Amino acid sequence: MTTSELIERINKLIDVVDKAINKREFYPPxxxxxxxxxxxxxxxxxxAMGAQPLVDIQEVGSVDPVLIAMEELRRGLLDFIIVREMPDGKTMRIxxxxxxxxERTL
Known part of the structure; x- marks a missing residue:
């Protein structure tokens, strides 16, 4: 990773932390x-319905969909969007x- 890539990544992370903590755009962070x-x-x-796992099943050591899903989440491989409803009725997509x-930076 080059210095400019590292600086860009740090700036992006600072923006995310600023939104989450200072402006409380999504809480809890x-x-x-x-x-x-x-x-x-x-x-x-x-x-369970036949989707391809994003991790090697042999590494997980089980064919249980819940254990596979937990490992995919732990590794950060899932591309989900969290929808949070705020007290004022607005919804937030994260x-x-x-x-x-x-979460890893805090």
Whole structure:
């Protein structure tokens, strides 16, 4: 990774943190246990219906869709969008990858 790429990545991360914490655009700045359960359940259903896993099943050591979905989430491979409803009635759409990236920095 070059210096300019690193600086660009840091600036992007600063923007995400600024939105999440200072402006409180999405709070909490992490996945809630309910969102985690919903994501794992939705992905496990996709896998059970025949979707291709994003991880090697042999690495997971099981063909259980829930365990595979948990591993995909842990590795940050899922491309979901979290929809949060705010108290004022507005809805917020947050990319799962952005939320996981922010969670790792805190």
């Amino acid at each position: 992490r996945l809630t246990k309910y969102e985690t359960a919903r994501i794992i359940g939705a992905r496990a259903l996709q896998l 990319r799962l990858k952005e939320l996981l990236e922010l």
